[in-house]
Amino acid sequence: MIEDPFEQVAFLGFDVFGTVVDWRSSVTRLAEPFLRRHGVHVDPYRFADEWRALYQPAMERVRSGERPWVKLDVLNRENLETVLSRHGVDVGQIPETELIDLNLAWERLDPWPDSVEGLTRLKRRFAIGPISNGHMAGMMKLARFGGLPWDIIVGAEVAKSYKPQPETYLKSAAAVGLPPERIAMVAAHNEDLAAARALGFRTVFVRRPREHGPAQTSDLEPRSNWDVIAGSLLEVAEVLGCG
Structure with missing residues (x-):
């Protein structure tokens, strides 16, 4: 029987700008x-x-x-x-x-079309929240604007550091009361996932090939064997058994 790498994961931390919302x-x-x-x-x-x-x-x-x-x-x-x-x-x-x-x-950034439903489905199995460079008040207002169903907001302001510095991830993990191996980072940016994986986080890559417009050249494809690779948050929910 193949072991589920997310069996022990209790929290999904999300990059927001580009991954969840279309800035x-x-x-x-x-x-x-x-x-x-x-x-x-x-x-x-x-x-x-x-x-x-x-x-x-x-x-x-x-x-x-x-x-x-x-x-x-x-x-x-x-x-x-x-x-x-x-x-x-x-x-x-x-x-x-x-x-x-x-x-x-x-x-006041619009969520990608799959974001709210995808997050809502993922929330059935996991606690969810941003591990973002955004400040807490801004993340709260963005969630209210776009209907993002976070359980908690952590990230840069909690850590007083910006990704990809290790403190941003580790202090966010401490704030939700979990060790890194029980957290997965969800992002459309390979650098973000590489920094999180180096600290023991699970990783989920979501393709957002138009984050920077039709001529985008960055992060079009995963650059590593991330634990999950998907084309939308709905697909992530499907892979992780959040029907």
Whole structure:
């Protein structure tokens, strides 16, 4: 009889941006009226991509110790002002309420079509929650917006570190009261899964080939023999016996 590698797993931790929600289309949709209103002549998809492109470099400054820990909404706001300035916008002339509202786009991201049903089915067997770089309030508001049925929110703010630093995974595991071998990381990003596996987590790779749009080149395929490889969260639920 083949042993079920998930028999002892009690918690599924999810990457959120890209794996559970479609950040690119959502940010584009929410940024377009702002850009039009202020005469910013840039394609909204390009704007979303440029904003997102600053995500990892901003976190790396925290990971490297170059700057103290700050929550992701702070980094997103700084990055927003950087992108606007690149396109000739005098950020000081934009009403603060509008900048705040646009930065909240990251809390109003649409789930992928399979996400809510897939999570609901997985929740029948496992406790579920994000192990995300997002801050806790943002994750809560995103869950309320998209109907994401989390049991708990852990991740970067709990650990005061950003993935793929080991502390983000290990302190999240401690927060849910489980050793790493009883947790599986679910992500559309090979780097995330590699970091989790190195600490003893089980791994689930979900293909999201349009996270970065039709010309995406990254994470199109698994780069290792992850425990589960699937094309959607519904398929993950099927593989893990969550009918």
